[in-house]
Amino acid sequence: MSPKAAVKPVRIVMAKVGLDGHDRGVKVVARALRDAGYEVIYTGLRQTPEMVVDAALQEDAQVIGLSLHSGAHMTLFPAVVEELKRRKATDIVVFGGGIIPDDDIVALKKQGVAELFTPGTPLQEIVAWLKQRFPEGG
Amino acid sequence: MKVRPRDAKQAWKEDFESSANRRDDGIETSTISGVPVKPLYTSEDLPSRPEEMPGQFPYTRGIHPTGYRGRLWTMRQFSGFATAQETNRRYKYLLANGQTGLSVAFDMPTLMGQDSDAPTSRGEIGHCGVAIDSLADMETLFDGIPLSKITTSMTINSPAAILLCMYLAVAEKQGVPFATLGGTLQNDILKEFIAQKEFIFPPEPSMRLVVDSIEYCAKEVPKWNTISISGYHIREAGSTAAQELAFTLADGMAYVDACVERGMRVDDFASRLSFFFDAHIDFFEEIAKFRAARRIWARWMRERYGAQDERSWKLRFHTQTAGVSLTAQQPELNIARTALEAMSAVLGGTQSLHTNAMDEVLALPTDRAARIALRTQQLIAYETGAANTIDPLGGSYFVEALTDEMERQAEVYFKRIEELGGVIPAIEASFFQKEIADSAFRYQQELEQKRRLVVGVNEFMVDDEQQIEILRIDPKLEREQVERVKAVRAKRDQARCTKALSELRKAARGKDNLMPYILEAVRAYSTEGEIMGTLIDVFGLYTEQAVI
Numbered sequence: 085m086s087p088k089a090a091v092k093p094v095r096i097v098m099a100k101v102g103l104d105g106h107d108r109g110v111k112v113v114a115r116a117l118r119d120a121g122y123e124v125i126y127t128g129l130r131q132t133p134e135m136v137v138d139a140a141l142q143e144d145a146q147v148i149g150l151s152l153h154s155g156a157h158m159t160l161f162p163a164v165v166e167e168l169k170r171r172k173a174t175d176i177v178v179f180g181g182g183i184i185p186d187d188d189i190v191a192l193k194k195q196g197v198a199e200l201f202t203p204g205t206p207l208q209e210i211v212a213w214l215k216q217r218f219p220e221g222g
Numbered sequence: 223m224k225v226r227p228r229d230a231k232q233a234w235k236e237d238f239e240s241s242a243n244r245r246d247d248g249i250e251t252s253t254i255s256g257v258p259v260k261p262l263y264t265s266e267d268l269p270s271r272p273e274e275m276p277g278q279f280p281y282t283r284g285i286h287p288t289g290y291r292g293r294l295w296t297m298r299q300f301s302g303f304a305t306a307q308e309t310n311r312r313y314k315y316l317l318a319n320g321q322t323g324l325s326v327a328f329d330m331p332t333l334m335g336q337d338s339d340a341p342t343s344r345g346e347i348g349h350c351g352v353a354i355d356s357l358a359d360m361e362t363l364f365d366g367i368p369l370s371k372i373t374t375s376m377t378i379n380s381p382a383a384i385l386l387c388m389y390l391a392v393a394e395k396q397g398v399p400f401a402t403l404g405g406t407l408q409n410d411i412l413k414e415f416i417a418q419k420e421f422i423f424p425p426e427p428s429m430r431l432v433v434d435s436i437e438y439c440a441k442e443v444p445k446w447n448t449i450s451i452s453g454y455h456i457r458e459a460g461s462t463a464a465q466e467l468a469f470t471l472a473d474g475m476a477y478v479d480a481c482v483e484r485g486m487r488v489d490d491f492a493s494r495l496s497f498f499f500d501a502h503i504d505f506f507e508e509i510a511k512f513r514a515a516r517r518i519w520a521r522w523m524r525e526r527y528g529a530q531d532e533r534s535w536k537l538r539f540h541t542q543t544a545g546v547s548l549t550a551q552q553p554e555l556n557i558a559r560t561a562l563e564a565m566s567a568v569l570g571g572t573q574s575l576h577t578n579a580m581d582e583v584l585a586l587p588t589d590r591a592a593r594i595a596l597r598t599q600q601l602i603a604y605e606t607g608a609a610n611t612i613d614p615l616g617g618s619y620f621v622e623a624l625t626d627e628m629e630r631q632a633e634v635y636f637k638r639i640e641e642l643g644g645v646i647p648a649i650e651a652s653f654f655q656k657e658i659a660d661s662a663f664r665y666q667q668e669l670e671q672k673r674r675l676v677v678g679v680n681e682f683m684v685d686d687e688q689q690i691e692i693l694r695i696d697p698k699l700e701r702e703q704v705e706r707v708k709a710v711r712a713k714r715d716q717a718r719c720t721k722a723l724s725e726l727r728k729a730a731r732g733k734d735n736l737m738p739y740i741l742e743a744v745r746a747y748s749t750e751g752e753i754m755g756t757l758i759d760v761f762g763l764y765t766e767q768a769v770i
Contacts, residue, residue, distance in 0.1 A: 102346060103330035105421075107419060111662065112659075112662055112666050115770055116666075118770070128766065129766070130342075132342065154330045156344075156345035183584060183585070206670055207670055
């Protein structure tokens, strides 16, 4: 039996899409994921869907985490999923966070966003979700 | 035999420490900002200083000798959504319900200085405020609302000068002289670099625009509050109360420095500087913060800046209850949170107040939620008796001690900022950004470890969360707004517009005050995006270093 190959940590691109600059949430989540052993790349503010997908491909990321607080999630989150399809990178998992009403969560999941976290979500819940999606890494 | 009576304080101490009946549940007893508090405060905690009085330097107890016996605070609900027409309807509704001042919320494209038909405006139009592209939209926004009868606050920063000029142009059309206009422009770019991140130009030209508007208004619109130096966004981004206080006042001093450098006399502009704070959920800490803010500002203005006019010493502030304290879980509880926060603002002597609606954690407020929020202020004003006594907590052992502690912590920060070379170098070194992110993370960990409880979030949850009705923005409005801006461009006197923009470009390269040039561009129906684009050509764009 060969020794188990070293597990490559899961790489996550965290991005603020849209025009708003409210970065408290994305920063707190990014730190928590880093502390949980993930490799986190934070892109900064005002990323277009194209820029986010570029970053994810360049960084060889398995996950994209999107944050948005301006109410444009129904336009911009699906736009990231579409861009991944266009670039044939649908293996990258997209999750999102922000002020998102329940009905929108249902609609976004149908459009290919894997999971959405709203204000008040314990950080451990996000970590647990990632562990479940990627039992091998992290 | 005579028994000496036990010293009351000593006896209490013994009773407290020997009591078996003390909570030991691991919940923090420090303030939400982490300031340790004692179980009891006594006369020993009172500072030894001459008795302070309201309306007298250093104004710890309030800037007016009459408090709310003179005039109640202005109930100023921040609102704006969808299009100018929809928002105009909401304003008339709020005014009809007893609101006493307007406060405009702009959508993200407007805040970021771009037109509704810009590619990156897609999905953002009218979502978190009203979409304003040109003077035409501003005319609609205030249609049937006489600017001579109301005061208006406008929450806008990088493009603040443009929106102010649009307001002035509407006043011209209504025949209202500039000298009689009252209102407030947020115009606080420093806290954008520090916390809210709606910057566009680099710090230096950004500061030039701020000083241009202050200088212009000092002459032309003397009753206008040219800036609202804001701690709100700093706090919402995760700072502590003391950081909010210190960073905001440090920003205030940076604006004073910039105006003095321009050659203005402190007393010619200082009385029109105003402030904007958060009212968070830790009741006494907030009251102490408001009281300390007045005292610090008065001292610095008199002693460091040599202001002679008493009005220059008086810190006037608007307050908004803490958006970040609202919970998506059991959202009706937000009514109670907001009421308590609003009470702290009133006990802290605020000049005007916005109370959040319970559903703002989910979307923009519905009419019903907006009315409950306004009614909460009316209830505090007219039912509770809180407005009947000036600074009712003055002399409280606890509140006085905490006021001193807030002041002490702020002074420590002022020294650190000075060591870093001032506010702008500190921004460029990410000092504020890191301090705030650290505080936000510390608080989040306390929640995770249940050392702090938030009702409905990490304790006292319910299984069946009820859905509440929320306001939806019709996607049709986005298309209509895009058509509207295109129609404005097609209809206007293009030659006048082109000339105005080219004059503005020339002036931006030089040293002239840009306000008259912007006003002319606005009158010519140049769009916000065109005016900003002209300035970006000259000033460039700022990008921040992303720190986690």
